[in-house]
Amino acid sequence: MEKALVLFAHGARAASWAEPFKRLRELTASQRPDCTVALAFLELMTPSLPDTVAELVAEGVREIAIVPVFLGQGGHLLRDLPQLVEQLRTAYPALALSTVPAVGEDPDVLAAMAAYCTTALP
Amino acid sequence: MEKALVLFAHGARAASWAEPFKRLRELTASQRPDCTVALAFLELMTPSLPDTVAELVAEGVREIAIVPVFLGQGGHLLRDLPQLVEQLRTAYPALALSTVPAVGEDPDVLAAMAAYCTTALP
Known part of the structure; x- marks a missing residue:
């Protein structure tokens, strides 16, 4: 496929941490059969964002x-991600590479989280 | 009020990081007028969870x-939060203190995140 979505997450030491992100990747992939949907991590887990992009580019x-x-949106998105994106743009000038705001900034995601929070107490 | 929801987040150095959590607190509070809804942080931001609980208990x-x-669900939820909760239960034996799974484990939150991810590419 010529298009890919890369879900970029922080990473953690505990393997259990990645479970929701794997489910998110599967859900997203089921909704975008026209795209490769990959999961990449900033730290503590693999694959990294550069390795993921290298593999996707190699696949065409x-x-x-x-x-x-x-x-x-903290330091990882304000500084680390833009640096990684700049390096990737330099490494792959022919690649159309874009980023979107963090999922937590999306009003529908916030609404779903609020609905969950409200059910925590009877 | 006799009931409270405490939204417990990681915290970060960048003040911008807290914005979605503040909106989440407001949204949740608007849906639970019978509860105090507070935001507390594990690290790097204030108030801490112990300070928040102390204040809520003092308010009745x-x-x-x-x-x-x-x-x-990584080390912060597998280890740090249970330790904090145990300390709080010891400090306030009369308080009914419960926890729920992380918002990222909720199927509706995951579905909203997947819907957002699918829109990242035309």
């Missing part, structure tokens, strides 16, 4: 959107 | 549910 992908699966 | 709250506003 020409257009990638990176979706930060983060709740808030 | 008798029942608190802690909602981890985390995407995945």
Whole structure:
């Protein structure tokens, strides 16, 4: 496929941490059969974002959107991700590489989280 | 009020990071007028969870549910939060203190995140 979505998450030491992200990748892939949907991590877990993009490019992908699966926009999204994206753009000048805001900034995601929070107490 | 929901988040150095959590607190509070809804942080931001619970108890709250506003269940939820909860139960034996799974484990939250991810590429 020529298009890919890369779900970009923080990573953690505990393997259990990645479970929701794997389910998210599967759900997203089921809704975008026209795209390769990959999961990449900033730290502590693999694959890294550069390794993931290298593999996608080797497979013939020409257009990638990176979706930060983060709740808030802190240093990782303000500094680390832009640096990684700049390096990737230099390494793959022919690749159309874009990013979108963090999932936690999406109003529908926030509404779903609020609905969940409200059910925590009877 | 006698009931409170405490939205428990990681915290970060960048102030911008807290914005979605503040909106989440407001949204949740608007849906639960019978509860105090507070935001507490594990690290790097204030108030801490112990300070938040101390204040709620001082205000007369008798029942608190802690909602981890985390995407995945890593060391912070597997170890740090249970330790904090144990300390709080010891400090406030009369308080009904409960926790629920992380927001990222909720199927509706995952579905909303997947819907967002699918829109990242035209």
